[in-house]
Amino acid sequence: MPNHSDGELMRQLREGRRDALAELYDRHVRLVYSFAVRVAGSESLAREIVQLVFTRLWATKAEYDSSKGAYTSWLITMTRHISIDVLRRERRHQAMVPIDDINESYGSLNSDNPESVFIRSDQQSVIATASRRLSQPQRRVIELLYWKGYTLNEIAEMGGEPVGTVKSRLHQALKTLRRHLQGLREES
Amino acid sequence: MNNRETSTCEVLFEYLSGEGSDMQRKRVERHLATCSSCKEDAALWGEVWDRLADDVELIEPPADLKEYVLGPLMESTNDKQIKKTSTLRNRIYLRWAIGTAIVLAAFLSGWLFRDAQSGISGQETSVQTPANIETLFRLSAVRESGKFDDSTHAYGVACLVRSDNKEQFVVYVFGSPQTRGGEAYQVWLLKDGKRTSAGTFTVGASGIGIMTLPLTEGISDIDAVGVTLEPDSHSSSPRGPKMFGSSQPATSGDA
Numbered sequence: 001m002p003n004h005s006d007g008e009l010m011r012q013l014r015e016g017r018r019d020a021l022a023e024l025y026d027r028h029v030r031l032v033y034s035f036a037v038r039v040a041g042s043e044s045l046a047r048e049i050v051q052l053v054f055t056r057l058w059a060t061k062a063e064y065d066s067s068k069g070a071y072t073s074w075l076i077t078m079t080r081h082i083s084i085d086v087l088r089r090e091r092r093h094q095a096m097v098p099i100d101d102i103n104e105s106y107g108s109l110n111s112d113n114p115e116s117v118f119i120r121s122d123q124q125s126v127i128a129t130a131s132r133r134l135s136q137p138q139r140r141v142i143e144l145l146y147w148k149g150y151t152l153n154e155i156a157e158m159g160g161e162p163v164g165t166v167k168s169r170l171h172q173a174l175k176t177l178r179r180h181l182q183g184l185r186e187e188s
Numbered sequence: 189m190n191n192r193e194t195s196t197c198e199v200l201f202e203y204l205s206g207e208g209s210d211m212q213r214k215r216v217e218r219h220l221a222t223c224s225s226c227k228e229d230a231a232l233w234g235e236v237w238d239r240l241a242d243d244v245e246l247i248e249p250p251a252d253l254k255e256y257v258l259g260p261l262m263e264s265t266n267d268k269q270i271k272k273t274s275t276l277r278n279r280i281y282l283r284w285a286i287g288t289a290i291v292l293a294a295f296l297s298g299w300l301f302r303d304a305q306s307g308i309s310g311q312e313t314s315v316q317t318p319a320n321i322e323t324l325f326r327l328s329a330v331r332e333s334g335k336f337d338d339s340t341h342a343y344g345v346a347c348l349v350r351s352d353n354k355e356q357f358v359v360y361v362f363g364s365p366q367t368r369g370g371e372a373y374q375v376w377l378l379k380d381g382k383r384t385s386a387g388t389f390t391v392g393a394s395g396i397g398i399m400t401l402p403l404t405e406g407i408s409d410i411d412a413v414g415v416t417l418e419p420d421s422h423s424s425s426p427r428g429p430k431m432f433g434s435s436q437p438a439t440s441g442d443a
Contacts, residue, residue: 018262025258033249035241043250050249051257052396056362058261076241081394088392127242146240149392151207167201171229177236 006071010064013057021058029054031072032079039083039147045090052082084149130180138173141166200226204233206393209368210338325413327361327432335417335431339363339395344432346375346413348403357386357401359415361432364391372421373431375399378412386413388421 004012004020006027012020029050036049056078064074131139144150144158152170156163196219202208203216220226327344329336336342344361359375367373372388391397415432416423 021261022258025254029249029253029257030246031244033253034244034247037247038244047250047253047256050253054257055261056396073238073241077238078394080241081392082396085392085394085396088390089398092390127239131243142240145205146237152202152205164198167198170201171232174232174236177239178232181236181239 005066007064007066010057010071014063021054024057025054028072028075032075035076035079036083039080039149040087040090045086049079049083049086052086053079056082080146087149126181127177130177133176133180134173138169138176141170142173145170197223197226200229201233204230204237206366210335210365325410325434327359327413327415327434329364330430330433333417333429333431335365335429336363339365342395342432344415346434355403357403359386359389359397359399359413361391361395361397361415363395364397364431365417366393366395367391367397367417370420371428372418373397373399374416374418374421374423374426374428376414376416376426377410378414379410383414383425385424388418 004023006024009020009024013024032053033046033050036046036053037043040046040049053075064071068074131142134142141155144155145152150158152163152166156166159166196216199208199212199216200220203213208216216226220230325346327346329339329342329344340363342361342363344359344364346357346359349356349358361373364373367390372390374388375386376383377386387399387401389397389399413432413434414426414430416426417428417431418426419428
């Protein structure tokens with residue numbers, strides 16, 4: 001079904017068309033899996049997340065509204081929610097991971113990992129370029145909030161600082177990212 | 189700007205990141221309509237938040253992942269299962285039960301065997317599915333609780349899952365309100381009017397929650413299953429509102 005839009009495939013999915021599910025899988029599994037690995041940091045959890053995402057697409061006939069944005073954005077939002085849920089479940093079964101370990105884990109994901117089959121893009125992504133403009137504390141709040149699913153209060157507790165400080169840092173980080181994203185867009 | 193408005197401004201980022209109770213969220217939404225500063229910050233968030241996902245290095249998924257993910261979904265509506273579940277009282281319930289079994293089969297094939305599969309990256313792995321799913325209960329959302337105003341599709345399932353050498357009682361809910369603070373959903377089993385706790389679980393922003401209870405000595409027949417939302421995970425009897433209640437057991441079915 002090479003000519004069908006994602007929205008059309010979702011409509012077919014709601015009619016119980018398993019070939020539509022297979023087509024959506026083929027189109028988007030690389031993104032979903034990569035995102036899941038980025039969040040969960042392990043292949044086994046990423047597999048579970050991918051399975052939950054496509055099971056949810058199939059079993060709940062989740063409704064996608066194309067007027068509200070791109071399909072990949074919608075799919076990634078769902079993938080993030082499921083990933084964070086899985087990650088929080090794992091955290092409940094483990095002792096709280098010290099902040100230093102989280103930073104090490106993040107670092108290892110971005111370095112060469114012999115067990116991963118990274119296909120590195122020749123061009124650094126725009127967001128990665130913009131992220132380099134952030135301070136280490138700003139990067140950490142984005143990492144913990146967006147990628148690891150910690151709440152603002154949890155991040156404040158981990159850092160031993162007021163939640164207002166964390167929010168202020170987040171605010172500055174978002175402003176810096178927007179400024180550089182706009183600048184990069186204008187340059188391209 | 190009065191104090192109340194100021195305090196609402198202060199929780200904007202909690203709102204944007206999906207935190208806060210339903211009441212708080214509605215308060216922020218009303219506030220957003222009138223506060224230009226918060227509108228600006230919400231726009232800033234909107235411009236940047238979704239772009240963060242771009243910071244993903246694309247990885248080629250393992251070759252066996254497609255079968256792992258889609259295999260149970262493609263196979264679980266086979267003739268055998270339809271025949272086994274055809275004793276259900278009506279077709280609506282039949283469709284629901286099959287869908288639920290699909291969810292569970294898919295989910296548990298990863299859940300139960302994840303440990304066995306971890307650490308064998310790069311090797312051949314085979315897809316394993318649970319041997320069977322028994323005592324399927326549909327869990328309907330108790331809308332009288334007032335907790336499902338924003339969720340029209342909340343539902344759940346409770347069942348007994350047997351695999352080669354494991355037996356687990358599993359409860360799985362969709363579209364349920366996120367737990368806050370120390371809150372926990374608690375599962376109660378009812379038999380002959382006697383209620384016992386089967387365990388607790390929490391629900392995240394996605395509305396999905398799961399509880400698994402490994403069984404060593406099996407589990408006796410259950411008349412009903414209920415799920416309450418408790419202020420903490422230490423309740424010996426329900427203190428919070430009932431969120432889900434079961435219908436009668438539907439059937440047994442291979443998954």
